Amino acid sequence: MxxxxxxxxxxxxxxxxxxxxxxxxxxxxxxxxxxxxxxxxxxxxxxxxxxxxxxxxxxxxxxxxxxxxxxxxxxxxxxxxxxxxxxxxxxxxxxxISVIHQEISLSPNLSIGENIMMGTTFKKNRFGLIKWNEIYEKAGHVLKSIGSNLDPRADVSTLSVAQQQMVEIARALSLNxxxxxxxxxxxxxxxxxxxxxxxxxxxxxxxxxxxxxxxxxxxxxxxxxxxxxxxxxxxxxxxxxxxxxxxxxxxxxxxxxxxxELFVREKNNSMVRPEERKPVLELKGVSDKKFVKDISLKLYPGEIVGLAGLVGAGRTELIRTIFGLSELSNGQIIMNGQQVHIKSPIEAMKLGIAHVPESRKEQGLLPNLSVIENILMAQLPTYRKFKLLQYKKMNQDADRYIEELGVRTASKEQNIMGLSGGNQQKVVIAKWLSIGPRVLLLDEPTRGVDIGAKTEIHKIISKLADQGLAVLMISSELPEVLGVSDRILVMHEGKLRAELSRDEATQEKIMYYATGEVK
Structure with a gap:
């Protein structure tokens, strides 16, 4: 039918x-x-x-x-x-009534099987011990029913965001x-x-x-x-x-x-770079211990570079390596012409690198705090004077970011989880703007955001680039990559497969390289 x-x-x-x-x-x-x-x-x-x-x-x-x-x-x-x-x-x-939540709500320190069967009665043997084999067998059956080959005994903390989402789906389906x-x-x-x-x-x-x-x-x-x-x-x-x-x-x-139509960035004529123009960030042969393989790229002030590729291509891992969340095993990271050694996010922040992660709830926000506390958390020590917080300046700065980014909130004292997903994302961006970055790393900045808020975030990103920030943006939505980026880099299996100018990039070309074709 x-x-x-x-x-x-x-x-x-x-x-x-x-x-x-x-x-x-x-x-x-x-x-x-x-x-x-x-x-x-x-x-x-x-x-x-x-x-x-x-x-x-x-x-x-x-x-x-x-x-x-x-x-x-x-x-x-x-x-x-x-x-x-x-x-x-x-x-x-x-x-x-079951719910598959947008924000993943698994217990990371428990196994996949335990998460899937959570809330059901765990059967015990005659000695009072849980029949774990039966738990894993039932969980494995649910996983297979959705075409997943995940091991029910593996810890959720070892899974990617996409894999965790499949576990969320399996848990909901297990309840009939x-x-x-x-x-x-x-x-x-x-x-x-x-x-x-x-x-x-x-x-x-x-x-x-x-x-x-x-x-x-x-x-x-x-x-x-x-x-x-x-x-x-x-x-x-x-x-x-x-x-x-x-x-x-x-x-x-x-x-x-x-x-x-969706937001389309105006063509940036400054992308025709004179020889004397210098990159703010340069990678030479960068690899991590597992995913990223021999990546070289340059990022210039005032441009948005889209980082495209399929899930598992190594895009998130590359950004995490730049920000000091993953260990660099080989290659060089150069900031403003000088080689740097970034071993932690604190060191990255001091160099002027900001990172908006792919998961707002898990990695970008403190859910029990207010809007103002989330906006200013990255720079909270700078508001101390004689061991006292300068509340007047804090309120002024928070109000400025709320106005500039168009954060819709009843009050800056409102709990951050009371905001919509799009406004939460604006708060995450505001938090990193508070450190005065020169490089902005964005990982799926509009994931789970409606079309209106998405357009607003696109405009914010474009405005930041026009103000001189160098932006490296991961997105799995090809229309977004094509509409916002000045240049597009395509990754596949940890390697950089292609660099496309704004004029030559198409969805077909991006997918051609993202599926493994060599440049």
Whole structure:
């Protein structure tokens, strides 16, 4: 049955069936700030329901209410024909509601198997000892069902972000849920892994599972969804069959205005470099102990260099080596014409190198602190005078960064986790700008960010380059690399395969080199 036929069939069925869950006129506020107002959504068995909206639109809050993390201030939740009031996430989970979170929430010091089976009863033998072989066998079965060959006995701390995401998916699928919430599940996956996930989603749909799918990738939404709901500024805008809309209309509904195209950086004429122009950062034959192999490159002030490649190409490892997070085994790092030895991030920061990591939650933010504390943490010692903090200057600087980067927050004292993903990312960027860097290393700076916030971040990056920063940016989204970069470097299996100018770069050429073709 074709996709259009499936959608038409499920649309007809939706009209005669009762939803497995409906949320009606839901309201929620935090610290007096309304984040949801009269929001409605209906979920049907065997359907994929796309929940759309910019970051900050209220999607995550609505899902947390559905999953029992928050309780609504007003409105009702009807589940299987009965009004319900979840007191905690475990109560919702026990009733058949599971969540695959955008931010990975695994226990890094436990094994893959323990993480997958966490929350279930671990069987014991007659001596009272846990039957670990049975735990690993069950976990291995779930992993194989999603096409993963990960060892259930391996520690989660040894996994890449993409591998951890697959474990998150396996954990949710192990619960045999009736409603499955997927919040940006493909953000860290390769194309091959995404295709596997779509196959799993189709199988779950056939079994009657209701799936809530949150993604900012329009091609995914129109490939797998049956219905959609759009939120904007915490309010319900519309719902309907996905077959009755199109990407342009969805974007208009999400942002409340026409958004003709993604940000495209104006051509930087200074990239035609005179001989006397000197690089701010140069690598000569740089290798680490495992992933990076003989990388040489130059980074000039005022330019954005895109670093493209498939997952596992060594892009993140290269940036970590430059920033002193991974040990340099061979080669030279040269800053402003002088060789430097960077053995830690502190040394990198002193040299004027800043690093925005790929995982905001795990590596970029302190989740228990406020917006102002996260912005100023990298430079906190500089605000001391006679062992006392200069609060007036701290507030002034924080206000300046919030205004310059357009951080939308109720207050600079607000907890950082109360911000949308796009605004959290702006805070991470602000934190590193506070050290006055000359080189900015960006690892997937718009991952999990909606189209509006993505455009804002692109403009921020471009403005920083125009002010003289040298920017090295990793992105797995080729339109982003092509739109923002002045030059593009392509990696494959730890090696630099190609350097493309802005004019000659295309998606086809980048993929040609990213898949292993030699320059």
């Amino acid at each position: 074709a996709v259009s036929q499936i959608q038409e069939h499920t649309n007809r069925q939706s009209q005669i069936r009762s939803p497995i869950m409906s949320m009606k006129a839901v309201n929620k506020q935090f610290s007096g700030v309304k984040v949801l107002q009269n929001v409605n959504i209906e979920l049907f068995k065997g359907e994929v329901h796309a929940l759309m909206g910019e970051n900050g639109a209220g999607k995550s809050t609505l899902m947390k209410i559905m999953a029992g993390v928050y309780q609504p201030d007003a409105g009702m939740i009807v589940y299987k024909g009965q009004e319900v009031h979840w007191n905690n996430p475990m109560e919702a989970r026990n009733r058949g 849920s009736e409603i499955l919430i997927m919040d940006e599940p493909t953000a860290s996956l390769t194309d091959k892994e995404i295709e596997k996930l779509f196959g799993i989603i189709e199988e779950l749909r056939r079994k009657g599972v209701a799936i809530v799918y949150i993604s900012h990738r329009m091609d995914e939404i129109f490939k797998i969804s049956n219905r959609f709901t759009v939120l904007r500024d915490g309010q319900w805008v519309t719902s309907g069959p996905i077959s009755e809309t199109n990407p342009k209309n969805l974007v208009r509904l999400m942002v409340g205005r026409e958004l003709n």
